[in-house]
Amino acid sequence: MKRRFDSLILVFSIITITSLLQNCSLNKKVDANDDAKVETTKPIAFPVEAVFPTKRDISKYFETTTRISAERKVDVISKGIGICEELLVEEGDYVKEGQVLAKLDTSEVQTQILQTRVNIEKCKAALEIAENSLKEGIGSKVERDNARFALDAAEATLKIQQLQLKNQTIIAPINGIITRKNIQKGVLVSTGMPVFSIVDPDSYVLPINIPEREISRVYIDQKAEVVVDSCPSENFIASVFRISPTIEPSTGTIKTTLHFDKIENNTCIKDSAFARVKLIMEVHPEALVIPKDAVLEESGRKYIFIAQTKDENNLQELDLNSLKNNPIQFTAQKIEIQVGLEDSYYYEVLQGIDKNTLVITLGQMNLKPGSIIEVTSLEKILQSEKSTSST
DSSP states (O other), X not given: OHHHHHHHXXXXXXXXXXXXXXXXXXXXXXXXXXXXXXXXXXXOOEEEEEEOOEEEEEEEEEEEEEEOEESSEEEEEOOSOEEEEEEOOOTTOEEOTTOEEEEEOOHHHHHHHHHHHHHHHHHHHHHHHHHHHHHHTSSOHHHHHHHHHHHHHHHHHHHHHHHHHHHTEEEOSSSEEEEEEOOOTTOEEOTTOEEEEEEOGGGEEEEEEEEGGGGGGOOTTOEEEEEETTEEEEEEEEEEEEEOSSOBTTTTEEEEEEEESXXXXXXXXXXXXXXXXXXXXXXXXXXXXXXXXXXXXXXXXXXXXXXXXXXXXXXXXXXXXXXXXXXOOEEEEEEEEEEEEEOSSEEEEEESOOTTOOEEEESGXXXXXXXXXXXXXXXXXXXXXXXXXXX
């Protein structure tokens, strides 16, 4: 009897344990389904990048292109004639005013000078005899005058020949760089032949043409930013130093000339090099600006998307630690802005946002007002804000 009772207890225990295990299994299935439902109903967050507006100087430019021109450049013309005996410079050499560039053969001119000197001595002797004869009464006044004229003519011939001898040496008329050489040693050079070209790099200027409607905003010493194609990695500053008093009737423009503020020892600046000029017409200091990539245009109006939270003050009080423990949900809002000046990278914002507005700069093309977003650059923003406030 006791053995039967123990068997009944064992069976009852097995049934109870089995029921409990089934209930647990059912509970787990319900929880898993609930989680799956939660997962499927959770909204998708679009990843975006955002920044706060910054304050910086922004300028309005008049942009144009031109070619660099040297105001002091000359073609050296030979005044002598003869074989080139010495060539002392090459293209690219820097020369100073008065420096010898080349020498022509002088043997023929020197021979003529010797002959003329002998003739001068003969003329002096003849003049002395004529004057003594006139004093003694055996000579005439005409003979004395003829002897004096002959001496004057011989001395004039000597001066011409000495000048010819000087012209056999070709010298630099200005400081500058030899940009062209048209002779070689042993070549016959004739009078009037262009033998060298020299450009003074200190005289490089940038001639530009300003439209008539803009000329009232151009003034002496006005600054411009310049990029030269031969020096693409360098930025130069130039200043207006001459404004033409007349308007070109065929183009309606006014010639304005700028010079470089500083190009010392810069060999990449060349005569006739292509240059891109941005004349600064207006400057707004410490303007509120946003990247141009953030701005959308529709029907001539400009819009941006901004990242907002339920509690707008929450973002200002946020730090990195709280961000990791308590992620913030952002929504995208589309707002219209009014812009002022613009440059290659930024718009000045006049109305619509302030410095505490979080402006979406990447990913806004896929957004609609109210879209749930994830600001992937938020940690970087907070680190930047923290470093800015600490300084």
